[in-house]
Amino acid sequence: MSLPISLEHVTHAYSTAAGPLPVLKDLSIDMPEGSFTAVVGPSGCGKSTLTRLIAGLMKPDQGIVRLGGAPVTGPRSTVGMAFQNPVLLEWRTILQNVMLPLEIVSTSMSKTQQQDRARELLALVGLEGFEDKKPSELSGGMRQRASLCRSIVHRPEVLILDEPFGALDAFTREDLWQTMHELRAKEQFTCVLITHDLRESVFLSDRTVVFSARPAFAQRVVEIDMGGRRTLDDLYAPRAVELLAVLRREIQVAQGRDVDPPAASPVPVPGVANRPVEHVAATAQDPSTEAPR
Numbered sequence: 128m129s130l131p132i133s134l135e136h137v138t139h140a141y142s143t144a145a146g147p148l149p150v151l152k153d154l155s156i157d158m159p160e161g162s163f164t165a166v167v168g169p170s171g172c173g174k175s176t177l178t179r180l181i182a183g184l185m186k187p188d189q190g191i192v193r194l195g196g197a198p199v200t201g202p203r204s205t206v207g208m209a210f211q212n213p214v215l216l217e218w219r220t221i222l223q224n225v226m227l228p229l230e231i232v233s234t235s236m237s238k239t240q241q242q243d244r245a246r247e248l249l250a251l252v253g254l255e256g257f258e259d260k261k262p263s264e265l266s267g268g269m270r271q272r273a274s275l276c277r278s279i280v281h282r283p284e285v286l287i288l289d290e291p292f293g294a295l296d297a298f299t300r301e302d303l304w305q306t307m308h309e310l311r312a313k314e315q316f317t318c319v320l321i322t323h324d325l326r327e328s329v330f331l332s333d334r335t336v337v338f339s340a341r342p343a344f345a346q347r348v349v350e351i352d353m354g355g356r357r358t359l360d361d362l363y364a365p366r367a368v369e370l371l372a373v374l375r376r377e378i379q380v381a382q383g384r385d386v387d388p389p390a391a392s393p394v395p396v397p398g399v400a401n402r403p404v405e406h407v408a409a410t411a412q413d414p415s416t417e418a419p420r
């Protein structure tokens with residue numbers, strides 16, 4: 128089962144030695160049940176703060192965070208989380224690491240059922256045969272796959288992903304994106320993804336929320352109307368290129384920078400009368416689609 132998430136007029140400031148640091152300001156977002164929402168925005172604008180509020184690790188100064196309509200008042204076992212650093216326990220095998228949440232959350236599953244569930248997820252992400260390895264025996268991408276399994280092994284209603292692919296090389300990252308689509312097809316959760324990678328948000332999300340500079344509010348919500356399951360080729364489709372251009376411009380607005388002209392307009396290239404569409408599509412791979420940190 129998955130739960131809708133809503134934030135209603137959420138405002139929050141951290142107490143610091145220099146005084147209050149306003150981080151979120153009148154932030155309202157609705158994430159429907161089973162949806163996948165990506166959040167992008169300037170560095171330090173408050174994206175991770177949003178995840179802590181949804182996970183119930185912090186309470187907002189003002190406003191309400193709701194899961195399934197009920198106000199969040201503290202941490203919930205039905206929330207799964209994965210971060211940039213997988214933090215697997217070296218003294219446990221991969222299977223034991225994946226099963227960890229089942230030792231913490233109350234479950235009616237027998238030990239055998241728990242193991243079957245963990246093995247099934249590991250197979251789904253391509254880690255069959257690595258169950259008895261220690262984390263240090265796996266590559267960074269494999270560790271992150273195991274971490275994803277651990278975050279959903281207890282069938283959370285809400286999955287929070289805070290830059291889980293951020294430290295991976297580009298090819299491994301794209302592999303993991305496809306794995307995320309496979310997990311989403313098999314499992315039920317409402318997902319919030321924090322990312323600096325605009326291609327990642329277009330590939331994975333149903334909608335991408337662009338945060339303003341701190342204190343952050345939802346500056347723009349971009350519907351990623353590209354159907355459900357996607358392939359990497361879809362990132363080169365004209366619609367994906369348009370969406371990337373919209374997101375990149377929105378990030379520039381959030382940063383208070385000059386905004387690029389619309390990507391669809393022909394850009395004069397010396398010696399070339401008109402820039403072909405293929406060339407525009409190729410810019411989707413340009414590192415400038417990485418939202419600056």
Ligand SMILES: Nc1ncnc2c1ncn2[C@@H]1O[C@H](COP(=O)(O)OP(=O)(O)OP(=O)(O)O)[C@@H](O)[C@H]1O
Nearest residue numbers: 141142143148150169170171172173174175176177
């Ligand atoms: N516990 C804390 N106490 C004081 N200030 C904090 C605390 N946690 C975060 N901050 C500050 O609040 C601001 C927002 O932090 P947050 O981690 O939510 O931003 P972010 O958008 O996730 O950042 P990044 O893009 O760099 O990952 C930052 O300026 C950060 O330094």
